[in-house]
Amino acid sequence: xxxxxxxxxxxxxxxxxxxxxxxxxxxxxxxxxxxxxxxxxxxxxxxxxxxxxxxxxxxxxxxxxxxxxxxxxxxxxxxxxxxxxxxxxxxxxxxxxxxxxxxxxxxxxxxxxxxxxxxxxxxxxxxxxxxxxxxxxxxxxxxxxxxxxxxxxxxxxxxxxxxxxxxxxxxxxxxxxxxxxxxxxxxxxxxxxxxxxxxxxxxxxxxxxxxxxxxxxxxxxxxxxxxxxxxxxxxxxxxxxxxxxxxxxxxxxxxxxxxxxxxxxxxxxxxxxxxxxxxxxxxxxxxxxxxxxxxxxxxxxxxxxxxxxxxxxxxxxxxxxxxxxxxxxxxxxxxxxxxxxxxxxxxxxxxxxxxxxxxxxxxxxxxxxxxxxxxxxxxxxxxxxxxxxxxxxxxxxxxxxxxxxxxxxxxxxxxxxxxxxxxxxxxxxxxxxxxxxxxxxxxxxxxxxxxxxxxxxxxxxxxxxxxxxxxxxxxxxxxxxxxxxxxxxxxxxxxxxxxxxxxxxxxxxxxxxxxxxxxxxxxxxxxxxxxxxxxxxxxxxxxxxxxxxxxxxxxxxxxxxxxxxxxxxxxxxxxxxxxxxxxxxxxxxxxxxxxxxxxxxxxxxxxxxxxxxxxxxxxxxxxxxxxxxxxxxxxxxxxxxxxxxxxxxxxxxxxxxxxxxxxxx
Numbered sequence: 001x002x003x004x005x006x007x008x009x010x011x012x013x014x015x016x017x018x019x020x021x022x023x024x025x026x027x028x029x030x031x032x033x034x035x036x037x038x039x040x041x042x043x044x045x046x047x048x049x050x051x052x053x054x055x056x057x058x059x060x061x062x063x064x065x066x067x068x069x070x071x072x073x074x075x076x077x078x079x080x081x082x083x084x085x086x087x088x089x090x091x092x093x094x095x096x097x098x099x100x101x102x103x104x105x106x107x108x109x110x111x112x113x114x115x116x117x118x119x120x121x122x123x124x125x126x127x128x129x130x131x132x133x134x135x136x137x138x139x140x141x142x143x144x145x146x147x148x149x150x151x152x153x154x155x156x157x158x159x160x161x162x163x164x165x166x167x168x169x170x171x172x173x174x175x176x177x178x179x180x181x182x183x184x185x186x187x188x189x190x191x192x193x194x195x196x197x198x199x200x201x202x203x204x205x206x207x208x209x210x211x212x213x214x215x216x217x218x219x220x221x222x223x224x225x226x227x228x229x230x231x232x233x234x235x236x237x238x239x240x241x242x243x244x245x246x247x248x249x250x251x252x253x254x255x256x257x258x259x260x261x262x263x264x265x266x267x268x269x270x271x272x273x274x275x276x277x278x279x280x281x282x283x284x285x286x287x288x289x290x291x292x293x294x295x296x297x298x299x300x301x302x303x304x305x306x307x308x309x310x311x312x313x314x315x316x317x318x319x320x321x322x323x324x325x326x327x328x329x330x331x332x333x334x335x336x337x338x339x340x341x342x343x344x345x346x347x348x349x350x351x352x353x354x355x356x357x358x359x360x361x362x363x364x365x366x367x368x369x370x371x372x373x374x375x376x377x378x379x380x381x382x383x384x385x386x387x388x389x390x391x392x393x394x395x396x397x398x399x400x401x402x403x404x405x406x407x408x409x410x411x412x413x414x415x416x417x418x419x420x421x422x423x424x425x426x427x428x429x430x431x432x433x434x435x436x437x438x439x440x441x442x443x444x445x446x447x448x449x450x451x452x453x454x455x456x457x458x459x460x461x462x463x464x465x466x467x468x469x470x471x472x473x474x475x476x477x478x479x480x481x482x483x484x485x486x487x488x489x490x491x492x493x494x495x496x497x498x499x500x501x502x503x504x505x506x507x508x509x510x511x512x513x514x515x516x517x518x519x520x521x522x523x524x525x526x527x528x529x530x531x532x533x534x535x536x537x538x539x540x541x542x543x544x545x546x547x548x549x550x551x552x553x554x555x556x557x558x559x560x561x562x563x564x565x566x567x568x569x570x571x572x573x574x575x576x577x578x579x580x581x582x583x584x585x586x587x588x589x590x591x592x593x594x595x596x597x598x599x600x601x602x603x604x605x606x607x608x609x610x611x612x613x614x615x616x617x618x619x620x621x622x623x624x625x626x627x628x629x630x631x632x633x634x635x636x637x638x639x640x641x642x643x644x645x646x647x648x649x650x651x652x653x654x655x656x657x658x659x660x661x662x663x664x665x
Contacts, residue, residue, distance in 0.1 A: 318359055345381050370428075425446075
């Protein structure tokens, strides 16, 4: 494994004393990131391995990994045995009138100097968990049994760990120093499920990740069951899983990621219930989401079209919208020689022709929440909007660079173009959006994209597999899409927290960098247009109640992120929660007043009301669009249409929108 990492990983890191030191810190953090089991004396003892782990592992010696784990297991078993035994008495004596707090972030904590200091951390932790359950309306007589069951389950699982499980933790604490997408897969993990934990096959259509003791939603698969159901959001934390419409909710805090995935998976058309803590909640809000498991169907991810009527200069401008949830291709049908196999490019070409025949004056390509897919289709799709030329550069760990794109001159759509992206637009979406921006074929609007600009390869090992980052994507401008993503020309409010979602939020993500650009055509000079459409956007959004609402939601989410500790005094905790709810209510009523709608007494009065604007009640960072009603307005999409209309008015002399019969240039 180390040989493959040193020779084939893009970063070209050597596993030396410096990396051994980082590996020690990473391994300890992966075992006890919350600093609740080890004390400073343990950490001092582990210092003997700081510059020795590289020497040991090059020789296949796992002494350090198992010695540290065994100490961790010893402390964990002792602590959880004590917690489970004493929990009923501890709960009975808790005083929630005392003024004390518990920090939300432990990164700056020192290791406990003594068991007494560790005991106090556990006292506050248990008190916080009891208070959270109490304020989430858990019956008093069920609180202690719920926590007993949670910690008994963690104790049982740690006792079931085998040498493969320990090695997987030890190995991944090293591989993830190279980058977050490089992972070791144990034999069991290799056989059972994909490293990305995608539940798109007979599941809910979500990608999950581990964060401390929680299972967190990283992203949703476009048009998957969870996406269509609409309540689950990126960064939500899953605390319990129940089977069927009324099966018992099983607490999964502290569970391993693969175990949670197995619970969530299940047969098509069966029901799973997830108890979640919403992404924005720093108090005690819990919510149960019911999802019917299904497969993600290719036809449901297919490109779709609609037309917006945008007022501009006294007239209405017809703007064609192409919504693209994924970059898909039916490889199996293509290999069979099926002439009508489905692909992104084929579907979009057909929709382009139809929209032009219907008299649209410009096109918006909506790539929000598009997590990528086929690189081939990203290149082919770009070819529908340029005459010919490269689309992407791929640089291998050998430093060899090759280019892909449209090699032959052919017809293309050359009318006004806007591409709408958000923080969940990733990979192939970023290649397409970056190429459109570099060729100056259109204006990119929205939020900065995800920043996933790396390519992974699976390498078989003697035991298990290694998923390793071997290449990196670069735009034709020479800029990487990695880490930074695609920065829009016109920036909309950031509905997703960049510190929680996106490549830059991941530890040890590879940096943004540049290579040599490729000579390419620039179809328009948008340098003078972008400032003018931006000025109009700012002026327009300042008076748009829905846009002001989005900006207020973003500001509330920012304020929530600044909360660094929670009160353990019940009255203070309730006051904090009510303060957050009151702020959200004020934002909602500010919008309602501007729209001439009746004000609400509480957010519960309007939990499922979309008010005809397509904006569901937001849980702070995220604002959901109801896909079930295509007639609902979408303020961000409408604004993308407004920007296209502005661009059309400003550049009408330089654009000649092709008809299907005369689409060459």
